[in-house]
Amino acid sequence: MASPELIKENGVGVLYLNSPSKRNSLTVQDMLLIRLLLEDQDHSDIAALIITGKGKVFCAGADFSEIVSITRKKSKGNKSLSNDMSDLCDTIQNFPLPTICAFNGNAYGGGVELACACDFRISKLDLEIMVPPAKLGIHYHLNGIKRFLSIFDLQTTRELLLLARKKYGEELSKMGFLDQIVEEGGNVLETAKVFAKQFFDLSPTAVSGMKMTINEIEMASEKKSVIAGRIQKCLASEDFQEGLKSIAEKRIPKFKV
Numbered sequence: 001m002a003s004p005e006l007i008k009e010n011g012v013g014v015l016y017l018n019s020p021s022k023r024n025s026l027t028v029q030d031m032l033l034i035r036l037l038l039e040d041q042d043h044s045d046i047a048a049l050i051i052t053g054k055g056k057v058f059c060a061g062a063d064f065s066e067i068v069s070i071t072r073k074k075s076k077g078n079k080s081l082s083n084d085m086s087d088l089c090d091t092i093q094n095f096p097l098p099t100i101c102a103f104n105g106n107a108y109g110g111g112v113e114l115a116c117a118c119d120f121r122i123s124k125l126d127l128e129i130m131v132p133p134a135k136l137g138i139h140y141h142l143n144g145i146k147r148f149l150s151i152f153d154l155q156t157t158r159e160l161l162l163l164a165r166k167k168y169g170e171e172l173s174k175m176g177f178l179d180q181i182v183e184e185g186g187n188v189l190e191t192a193k194v195f196a197k198q199f200f201d202l203s204p205t206a207v208s209g210m211k212m213t214i215n216e217i218e219m220a221s222e223k224k225s226v227i228a229g230r231i232q233k234c235l236a237s238e239d240f241q242e243g244l245k246s247i248a249e250k251r252i253p254k255f256k257v
Contacts, residue, residue, distance in 0.1 A: 002018040002019060003030065004034050004037070006038075008045060008046055011046055011200060012047065012197070013043065014050045014051075014052065015037065015049060015052070016052060016054055017030075017058070018053075018054050020056070023057040023060035024053040026062055026085070026088070027062075027066055035087065038091055045257065047196065047257050048199045054104070055104070055105070057104075057108075058101075058106060058111055058115070059107055059114055060107075061085065061111045062084070083141055085110040086143050088110075089110070089113050089114055090117075093117040093219075096208045096212065097208060099117070100119065100121070100195060101118040101121045102189050102192035103115070103121065103188060104189065108130050109133070112131050113131075120195065121178050121179055122182060122192050123188060124188060125169035126169055128166055129160075131148075131160045131164065132164050134164045143219065146219055148160060150219075153175070156175065200257070202255065203242075204257060209233065209234055212230070213227050238256070
């Protein structure tokens with residue numbers, strides 16, 4: 001079973017979930033590795049990150065053989081509110097660059113949350129998602145439920161979690177879960193790469209700052225002083241000067257990635 005891998009090319013990073021024989025289910029080691037790839041490396045050479053899987057399934061969530069250890073790892077008091085999958089999705093949501101989920105196939109359990117942790121989602125209409133903790137006797141973790149509620153409406157979240165009901169591409173597209181649909185015969189990953197190029201012409205300082213502010217408001221963790229600091233950082237940045245200059249010179253701005 002191969003480990004997740006991060007490949008950078010032409011200003012875009014692609015994180016591959018790389019266990020197709022296990023439907024790209026993630027072991028604790030996989031989750032820790034992805035967090036290290038995202039948190040401990042310099043990503044100043046890319047403008048956006050795509051997350052996709054190899055094979056026919058995007059991600060089936062946590063490796064079933066490790067479900068017990070993952071869910072019981074923090075079992076006392078408030079520590080039970082999160083687990084390794086929750087921590088991974090927090091890392092993806094807090095990644096400073098725009099993230100794009102490129103569905104190479106269906107998503108289940110934590111794989112659905114992983115997609116919700118991304119900023120944008122691209123898929124074909126044959127997509128199927130399902131979140132099964134109610135079938136396993138598991139109470140889903142707090143931040144995961146917050147993520148579902150921020151992407152889906154309240155009743156859809158109830159259907160996903162309380163009924164373990166499957167949702168399909170057409171319905172998901174209508175409710176705004178998918179940001180771009182790839183026609184049959186098209187390539188989801190290549191479409192995502194083209195989508196990511198939109199960020200080449202945008203200020204990385206502004207995009208990153210606003211992404212983090214949106215995330216904090218979404219998770220009810222925003223602090224006005226932190227947001228004010230981001231606003232001041234943008235106003236003092238080379239990006240701001242380049243933006244003003246490009247308007248005066250009637251040209252496309254050239255921001256540094």
